[in-house]
Structure formats: C-alpha cells, structure tokens
Amino acid sequence: MHEEPKQWIVKEDPPDATMSVGRLPSILLKLLGQRGVSGRDAIESFLNPRLKDLxxxxxxxxxxxxxxxxxxxxxxxxxxxxxxxxxxxxxxxxxxxxxxxxxxxxxxxxxxxxxxxxxxxxxxxxxxxxxxxxxxxxxxxxxxxxxxxxxxxxxxxxxxxxxxxxxxxxxxxxxxxxxxxxxxxxxxxxxxxxxxxxxxxxxxxxxxxxxxxxxxxxxxxxxxxxxxxxxxxxxxxxxxxxxxxxxxxxxxxxxxxxxxxxxxxxxxxxxxxxxxxxxxxxxxxxxxxxxxxxxxxxxxxxxxxxxxxxxxxxxxxxYNRQRQTHEKQIRDEAMRMVEEQCDAKNDPVIVLGSRNWHPGVVGIVASRLMRQFYKPTFVVSIDEEGVGKGSGRSVEGVSLVGAIQACPDDLIAGGGHDMAAGLSIREEKISDFRKHFAEYVVETTSPEQRAPRMHVDAEIDFDELSLEFMDSYDLLQPFGSQNPQPVFMSRDVWLTEAPRHLKNNHLKLFLRQGICEHDAIFFGGGERSLPDPPWDVAFTIDRNTFRGRTSLQMVIQDVRAAQKI
Structure with missing residues (x-):
C-alpha cells in the first residue's frame, strides 16, 4: 500500500535552551523547554517529582x-x-x-x-x-x-x-x-x-x-x-x-x-x-x-x-489473542474496502462499516487506519437491527467532536474528545455521514494541515547517542500524552550492510554516520520503498537488553533521502 511521504517539522529551540543546569545535556534542556518546563525549580520538580508534593x-x-x-x-x-x-x-x-x-x-x-x-x-x-x-x-x-x-x-x-x-x-x-x-x-x-x-x-x-x-x-x-x-x-x-x-x-x-x-x-x-x-x-x-x-x-x-x-x-x-484475531480480520477487510471504495490519496476522511465486525475492536482498527493514511477515520460495527456503533480517531487539527456536532441529522448519538470519539448511526446513513464529515474537514482545514506530518524534537549526531546520554534522557520519563517520547533526527546516514528482514515486515538496519555506528529497528519498514542512501533518519531511542547486555537502540520512525541544509 502506497504511503504518502511525511513533512518533517523540526521544532524550534525554546528561549532558554542554552541555559546550564547541573550536568544535564543541553539537548535535554531543549526537550524540557519544549514541554514548557524552564527554570531550576520547575526542572527539578519535573525530573524528580515527590509524593509529598501531592x-x-x-x-x-x-x-x-x-x-x-x-x-x-x-x-x-x-x-x-x-x-x-x-x-x-x-x-x-x-x-x-x-x-x-x-x-x-x-x-x-x-x-x-x-x-x-x-x-x-x-x-x-x-x-x-x-x-x-x-x-x-x-x-x-x-x-x-x-x-x-x-x-x-x-x-x-x-x-x-x-x-x-x-x-x-x-x-x-x-x-x-x-x-x-x-x-x-x-x-x-x-x-x-x-x-x-x-x-x-x-x-x-x-x-x-x-x-x-x-x-x-x-x-x-x-x-x-x-x-x-x-x-x-x-x-x-x-x-x-x-x-x-x-x-x-x-x-x-x-x-x-x-x-x-x-x-x-x-x-x-x-x-x-x-x-x-x-x-x-x-x-x-x-x-x-x-x-x-x-x-x-x-x-x-x-x-x-x-x-x-x-x-x-x-x-x-x-482474550487478548482473540482480540488480536478479530482486529486482524477487521483490519484486512477494512484495507480491502479502502482500496476498492476510497481514493486513499485524495479523500479527506475514511468512514467504513460492516455487519461482520466486532464492536470491541473497531477503535483499534480506526487508530491503525488513521496512522497509516493520516486521515480522520471512523470504523463502524453494525448489528442485526442495522444500528452501527463506531469509533473514531483523528489527526492534528481535526476535532471529531466538532465533526459530530456538524452532522446531527446523520447520527443517532455521538461524543467524546477531539482526537477520539464514538457514535451511533443507522446503516443507511453511513454514506451521508461520510460525505458531510468530509465536507466539514475540507471547510475547517487547509490542504497543508491535512498533509501527513511528523514533528521532530531535536537533531542529534550519532556520537552523542550513548548509555550515559540515556541516563539523563530517562529522567524525562514517563512518556505519554503531553509528554511524548522525543523524536530525534540525524542527517547523512549510510547503511553498513543490507537491511535484514524480520518477521511481520520489520527491518533490522545497520547505520553509520561518520565513523559512529548504531543498529536500529524499523517496525513495518519492510512494507516501505526506501530511497537510496545517504538518508536522513527520524527515530526514538530505547534501552535494549539482550542476554544480559544492555545497549541503546534506535527505533526508526521515518526515512527520507538526505537533504542539504
């Protein structure tokens, strides 16, 4: 399946990213500043939160x-x-x-x-x-x-x-x-x-x-x-x-x-x-x-x-294995429907429904389709009475609550949050809702806003990536909503050997920047058509422990042909 290339948006340095706080690396201070954390007291409270401060x-x-x-x-x-x-x-x-x-x-x-x-x-x-x-x-x-x-x-x-x-x-x-x-x-x-x-x-x-x-x-x-x-x-x-x-x-x-x-x-x-x-x-x-x-x-x-x-x-x-089986069945069928019924490149939204789908997993499938196609998505499970229960997942800048409020005549009910929502709908109304949902998205966003994008927190060189850096980096954890795992990028990266194909279309990559080398995992990378090196790579970092040995592992988020600055 063709995937639209993402626009990489590198975040600007916060105003006080160059200040000195103890032995913290400057890149960590930049990441803190991006999260609105600045000043010694605020940084100390963020990095070392205490239960007595409840x-x-x-x-x-x-x-x-x-x-x-x-x-x-x-x-x-x-x-x-x-x-x-x-x-x-x-x-x-x-x-x-x-x-x-x-x-x-x-x-x-x-x-x-x-x-x-x-x-x-x-x-x-x-x-x-x-x-x-x-x-x-x-x-x-x-x-x-x-x-x-x-x-x-x-x-x-x-x-x-x-x-x-x-x-x-x-x-x-x-x-x-x-x-x-x-x-x-x-x-x-x-x-x-x-x-x-x-x-x-x-x-x-x-x-x-x-x-x-x-x-x-x-x-x-x-x-x-x-x-x-x-x-x-x-x-x-x-x-x-x-x-x-x-x-x-x-x-x-x-x-x-x-x-x-x-x-x-x-x-x-x-x-x-x-x-x-x-x-x-x-x-x-x-x-x-x-x-x-x-x-x-x-x-x-x-x-x-x-x-x-x-x-x-x-x-x-x-139960989780059963859920995964249901999810795969729905995802495979949904992908066929996208190919047969949708213009995946030009349609502003994805809305799919079926009587064969389990209502408990439609939200997971909606999330996967949204990430793959970078479009606001609803996936609907329809019961024997023709009533559908759907789950939606959205992209940056598109409010699902706003969309639901804009389509009252198409829905039985709906609500939730801007990025994740649920709805009830009659089977015969799904086509109308798809049309009106698409109109809402086109009217409230620009083509640039709808284009796939990825935010990069900071540029980093391979020689800065070490377990010592991980010790400081780990102070940013736990990662999650409003404190996402940072995405780094490195430029002018080469392969030292051919990518190794793993199960589930994952790739093991052996990368070099200058004289520094790092291994990386690219989940789902086997489905991508990769450009010829040199590359710019966007990635997150994690600790990987294997047979008692701990190392820093790069997890590739995207790859593009190296661009001149």
Whole structure:
C-alpha cells in the first residue's frame, strides 16, 4: 500500500535552551523547554517529582459531600454498590474503590456493564439488571462514568437510592446530575488531567485524611493508578506525572498478585515503562471488556492468591489473542474496502462499516487506519437491527467532536474528545455521514494541515547517542500524552550492510554516520520503498537488553533521502 511521504517539522529551540543546569545535556534542556518546563525549580520538580508534593484532595469539587456520605454508609452499615466502566481505567477504578470501602468494613457489591448488551455508563438496562442481581442498594458510587447520566441517576433517586459520581468525563449540555456529589475535576478549575482512577485515588486520600485505617497504606495502590493513567492516555503532567513515575517504579515489586501475574504473562521482568503498560499490560486488561468479560479483569486486580491470579492472567492473555484475531480480520477487510471504495490519496476522511465486525475492536482498527493514511477515520460495527456503533480517531487539527456536532441529522448519538470519539448511526446513513464529515474537514482545514506530518524534537549526531546520554534522557520519563517520547533526527546516514528482514515486515538496519555506528529497528519498514542512501533518519531511542547486555537502540520512525541544509 502506497504511503504518502511525511513533512518533517523540526521544532524550534525554546528561549532558554542554552541555559546550564547541573550536568544535564543541553539537548535535554531543549526537550524540557519544549514541554514548557524552564527554570531550576520547575526542572527539578519535573525530573524528580515527590509524593509529598501531592495536593490536598479536598480541593476537588464536592469532595466534602462525598466523604461525609460514604462515612454515613460506613457507620450505618449500608449496602453500597460500585458501578464502573469496562476499560482499564474503569476496572482499576472499581478495584481501588472496592478495596478502600472494604478497608472501612463496607458491604460492597460491584456492577460493570457488558459493552455489547448494555453499552457505556449507566443505562436503563444496566439499572434493571443490577437491581435484579443485588436488590436495592442504599448508595451507588459510579466510577469512570455517571457525569452525563442525568436521567438514569434521577431514576435511581426516585426509588430512594443515593448516588455519588466519581468521574473525569465532560459534563452534559443539560448540566450536572442531581445527586449527593459529583467528584469530577471538570466541575472546577484544576486537575482536569486526572483519569477516573486518579480521582478515586484522591477520594481515597480524602477519606484516609479524615479517618485512618490501621494497616492500610494508599501508596500500595499507586501502581494500579499508574496503569490506568497510562492506559487512558490522559496528559502525563503535574500530579499524573508524579503518580505514574512512582507507580511504574513500584510495579516490578508490586504486592498486587494480579499485576504480578500480568507482568509474568506479558514477559516483563525488571523495570517497567509507560510503553510496557500501554502495549503489554493495558491491552490485556482491556481485552476482557472488549470480549464482554470485564468481571475477569476485575477479579484479577482484586485477587490475593498468586496461583489464582496467574490463571486469570492467562485467561486475559487468551482474550487478548482473540482480540488480536478479530482486529486482524477487521483490519484486512477494512484495507480491502479502502482500496476498492476510497481514493486513499485524495479523500479527506475514511468512514467504513460492516455487519461482520466486532464492536470491541473497531477503535483499534480506526487508530491503525488513521496512522497509516493520516486521515480522520471512523470504523463502524453494525448489528442485526442495522444500528452501527463506531469509533473514531483523528489527526492534528481535526476535532471529531466538532465533526459530530456538524452532522446531527446523520447520527443517532455521538461524543467524546477531539482526537477520539464514538457514535451511533443507522446503516443507511453511513454514506451521508461520510460525505458531510468530509465536507466539514475540507471547510475547517487547509490542504497543508491535512498533509501527513511528523514533528521532530531535536537533531542529534550519532556520537552523542550513548548509555550515559540515556541516563539523563530517562529522567524525562514517563512518556505519554503531553509528554511524548522525543523524536530525534540525524542527517547523512549510510547503511553498513543490507537491511535484514524480520518477521511481520520489520527491518533490522545497520547505520553509520561518520565513523559512529548504531543498529536500529524499523517496525513495518519492510512494507516501505526506501530511497537510496545517504538518508536522513527520524527515530526514538530505547534501552535494549539482550542476554544480559544492555545497549541503546534506535527505533526508526521515518526515512527520507538526505537533504542539504
């Protein structure tokens, strides 16, 4: 498949990139400046975040009301039900909320809706099922959902059930739900970056500040919060960065049997990075929800016995393989549809739908198509009634929320974020939506904005790449949203021998710049038609440990014929 060449955009040096701070390399100061971090105190706080710098949890909206109502339930011995979402953030939030409540002696029931049958968030079907399964609770605590569930929360209120919402999603245009408390940063002016597990962590901190529990240390659960924060792709800034940095350090030594087992199944030993969470741990937890078995992921995270946890981790691993099989089938069929139905070079958007596709993996396929073709993409799974559920992924400068709002007559419902969104649509409306979505993109962007591009953080020479440089570079971690892994470029690079083809169309490259040589991996590079050397190469760097030997590895992002400066 032909891939459009990317425009390389090299970021400018920040104003104080040449300042001196300790022994930090100048290129590291440049990378910090690009992230808005400058000045000695800010740099020290960014590179060495401390748990004691966590802010007062009572700064969050409605925290006081939530704490008072929970302790009322504790003291009265009330029945409490925790209701959560089926993704990583939702399941970890449920696990942490349940653990904290049980530490106070609360009788806790759990309800996580089935993606296929009940959909996201509170729904009439889910309320009917939970009342049937558990009877009427005194208090429902929703985590990672509930902010926009005004009607459903009113329905619970009518039968005498109190509700506390612990969430991080946007408010409905109709306002805030009428309930005991909505502990959601979006109601205030700070902490908007927190995922749901981060908000639950804050609620737990507030409870423990008011009433300690002997033998319960909230720091033991930072690893779980870190997994949720990375997997939910929320900004790794301020307290998120602090929680993830310390949580990743804790993961290799975690006391959580489920996280121990997951790391074993994922082939992790030793240090764990945000990439490991994003590509190895998170997908296995998510796979349970995608296969409509979120309760298995929850069971894993609250299991105390390692052998039982290992059985559950193996089960999640199998779900993940099933998810990968579904994904490959959909991706292959979607690629054929792009070739047969679309002008991949000129069409401004991709919108595909099929009755053969599993709804749990359309978002992953949309993401892959978006990256390959650099176009805003929706992939829709259509059920037997002709109703489609779609997931969208966007490119820089195109708001999917704006697109959804611009096409109200084509959709049943839709919402989400600028870069990732979901929608419901009738099968017969997909063609109209594709047309109107394309019109919206053309009207709101220029051809230059729609052209594939790649941002390069800094130019670096091969002789600067060393394990000593990696030691300083690692202080920038964890990488993720709003702190992306830096992309470097080097000019006038030659091959020392022919590329070695690996499985899955990956390439092993042996590169030389001047007299310095480095090996590199180019994932999917075997599908590319590479120019004749010399090259300019764009790449990220990682540590690679093989047979006890650690080296710096370049991971190629793009290659172009060398350009004169």
């Amino acid at each position: 802010s007062d949890p009572y700064q969050l909206p409605h925290m006081e009301q939530a704490v008072e109502r929970i302790f009322e339930a504790v003291d009265r011995g009330e029945k409490v039900l925790v209701y959560g979402d089926y993704d990583v953030d939702g399941v970890t939030s449920v696990a942490l909320m349940r653990t904290v409540l049980e530490a106070y002696g609360v009788d806790v029931n759990i309800y996580i809706p089935k993606r296929g049958e009940e959909g996201y968030g509170l729904s009439e079907a889910a309320i009917e099922n939970l009342l049937k399964d558990f009877g009427k609770p005194d208090l429902v605590i929703t985590v990672d959902c509930g902010t926009a569930s005004l009607d459903e929360i009113a329905q619970l209120g009518e039968i005498g059930v109190d509700v506390i919402v612990v969430d991080h999603h946007e408010l409905s245009a109709r306002g805030c739900p009428d309930c005991v408390a909505v502990v959601n940063p979006k109601l205030g002016d700070a902490f908007h970056y927190l995922c749901a597990a981060g908000v639950v962590f804050k609620l737990a901190h507030a409870l423990l500040k008011r009433r300690r529990v002997k033998g319960f240390d909230l720091r033991d659960y930072i690893d779980m919060v870190a997994v949720a924060t990375v997997a939910d792709i929320v900004p790794l800034v301020e307290e998120n960065r602090l929680l993830v940095r310390h949580g990743l350090k804790r993961l290799p030594h975690t006391e959580n049997a489920g996280l121990q087992a997951l790391q074993q199944v994922a082939g992790l030993s030793g240090s764990v990075t945000s990439m490991d969470v994003g590509f190895r741990i998170g997908p296995r937890i998510n796979a349970a929800g995608r296969m409509d078995r979120p309760e298995d992921a929850l069971s894993l995270l609250v299991e105390k016995d390692y052998d039982a946890a290992r059985c559950l981790a193996d089960m999640l691993d199998e």
